[in-house]
Amino acid sequence: MSMDSAGRKQRKFIGLRFAINGLKEVFLRERNFRIHLLIAGLACLMGVWLLISWIEWAILITIIALVLTLEVINSSIERVIDYLAPEQHPLARIIKDMAAAAVLIAAIASILIGMCIFLPKMLLL
Numbered sequence: 001m002s003m004d005s006a007g008r009k010q011r012k013f014i015g016l017r018f019a020i021n022g023l024k025e026v027f028l029r030e031r032n033f034r035i036h037l038l039i040a041g042l043a044c045l046m047g048v049w050l051l052i053s054w055i056e057w058a059i060l061i062t063i064i065a066l067v068l069t070l071e072v073i074n075s076s077i078e079r080v081i082d083y084l085a086p087e088q089h090p091l092a093r094i095i096k097d098m099a100a101a102a103v104l105i106a107a108i109a110s111i112l113i114g115m116c117i118f119l120p121k122m123l124l125l
């Protein structure tokens, strides 16, 4: 293996470590992230219980990933604002509120998707 390719592999590994650090940070410090993760776990258990189809799994996993990803981005935007503008400012407020709104939109969509997937099957029980 050349030094260059070994170096590239090592950089990739370090990048993964940074991403895992970010996940640890958001898991330990963000209550909303843990709540979303818990709901995602429950939805997956329901998927197993109600024997949802492959396409329904694909949709469920996509919306779970979207909500969790937006929660991570929302948390990082909060930190950027706290770092750059720790004082109260109307612009800081609206930036944080808009980032929270992005999570809200995905969370509402996840509830609707959950209803579309699970309700018909639960009514047949």
Ligand SMILES: Nc1ncnc2c1ncn2[C@@H]1O[C@H](COP(=O)(O)OP(=O)(O)OP(=O)(O)O)[C@@H](O)[C@H]1O
Pocket (backbone or CB within 6 Å): 032, 074, 078, 085, 086, 087, 088, 089, 090, 092, 093, 094, 096, 097, 100
């Ligand atoms: N620097 C600021 N200037 C003005 N308003 C702010 C500021 N920081 C936070 N706020 C307001 O307080 C709200 C909560 O901000 P905070 O940083 O405490 O996030 P949080 O409680 O962790 O929110 P979330 O539930 O979205 O994770 C913001 O959405 C915003 O309306």
